[in-house]
Amino acid sequence: MTTEVIIVTLIKAAIVIGALLTGFAYLTLFERKVQARMQQRPGPNRVGPWGLLQPAADGLKLFFKSSSAPSGRDRFLYLLAPMISICAALGSFAIIPISGPGPITLFGHSIGWYVMNVNIGILWYLAVTSVGVYGIFLAGYASNSKYSMLGALRSSAQMISYEMALGLSLVPVFILAGSVRLVDIVNAQHTWWFIIPLLPAFFLYLIAGIAETNRAPFDLPEAETELVAGYHTEYSGLRFALFFMAEYINMIIVSSIATVVFLGGWWGPAGILPGPWWFVLKVVALLYVYVWLRATLPRMRYDRLMALGWKSLFPLSLAMMMVTAVVVVAAQGVF
Amino acid sequence: MVVGFAIVAAWEIVTAAGVVAFRKPIYNALSLVANMLGLAVLFLMLNAQFLFAAQVIVYAGAVMVLFVFIIALMNPESDVALPRRGSEWIYGAVFGVIFAALLVSLLFNRGLTGRPGTLTPEAIAAVGNVQTVGIALYTKFLFPVEVTSLLLLIAAVGAVYLAMRRIR
Structure with a gap:
């Protein structure tokens, strides 16, 4: 590993973090606007044209808020928890390729549209998110509050349960693409996007992904009618903002992975738009689905949520994996 | 490095x-x-x-x-009353010395030979890291993998049985 490679990677990481934080800010506005339209009201429209400066105003407000913290907290873990959450959220984007090996050439190096292109590919995402659970659980534990603890328990149990279905729903894709490297997976979808042969796996992934990010209708961890705000009840100001950011960035990441793995990544119909645009369009479409679900579906009951995860999604994704494997082996025997 | x-x-x-x-x-x-x-x-x-x-x-x-x-x-x-501070040092020292002796004897007898095996970094990079592990697990070590999975299944069934018995 030369110094050049390290410098290029650091610059890419800085760009990706900047893009993700901007994406987070405008995702909040997008969510409020879309939800408002679905409820027959205009949504935020006072700060800047069409409310476009609303995220900046929200950020400033959070920045200047006085921070309060429970006196019985575990000081070290209380500080550590939001950091784990945000690092896990930002770190998992590193493997996502936004476009093919692009036209960018600097100092004789052709630079890929990803932070890293590693052989373990999507396993990196699964590893980083499995560490992200600690952020949420420790936030609940360190706050020394019943609401926080209950929210954290629910959230971590939900994330651990749905991680199984999430990982297994991706296995059919690995079987078809013959690799877990995301660039290889996208290249394998040059003619057919994997959503066409693997439609059930796509839906399994989407449901598990929504549960994994603790979003409606699976937002039990922060069910405000019973738990105030769940694991981040006792966080305020910028520390709360870190959890908020982590949740929205995780939404972007689940959508990006769905795009890369099932929707053909940067491939679009016959070169109408350059690759990165297709990627962004598909991610925005999936984020719209997220907001749409939140605006239209009521929250599930907790025991039903767990039953859905373990008794429906988990066996279905196992079955999907077996069927794909059998079909692929049978097809190899025929051709 | x-x-x-x-x-x-x-x-x-x-x-x-x-x-x-x-x-x-x-x-x-x-x-x-x-x-x-x-x-x-x-x-x-x-x-x-x-x-x-x-x-x-x-x-x-x-x-x-x-x-x-x-x-x-x-x-x-x-719930747990920790023993008086200091008493655990004796146990710690005894078992620590035994374990260190075991490690040292292993290092000197078996030793790290330093001879590279067939799976050099280049050979692994040609196939892919995940692929190398997968091929090894499902060809050469298939029997141990299956036996282990059976063992884990027994453990899972046992855990469910114990949990259900307490509910009834």
């Missing part, structure tokens, strides 16, 4: 000490998590990317989460 190894090795020793040194159980468990993450980084430095991911997902992400869960819920601090 050597500097990197030194840093990770120091991290491993500090976190391993933390596992036994902290007086609050949750910090012991979290030190173990930190230790396992360091171990994963060591795998990564040895070019074993798949082992890195497996170590993080299985140990740091799944097994230790359950430990932390149990500690946070049971609050063993209030």
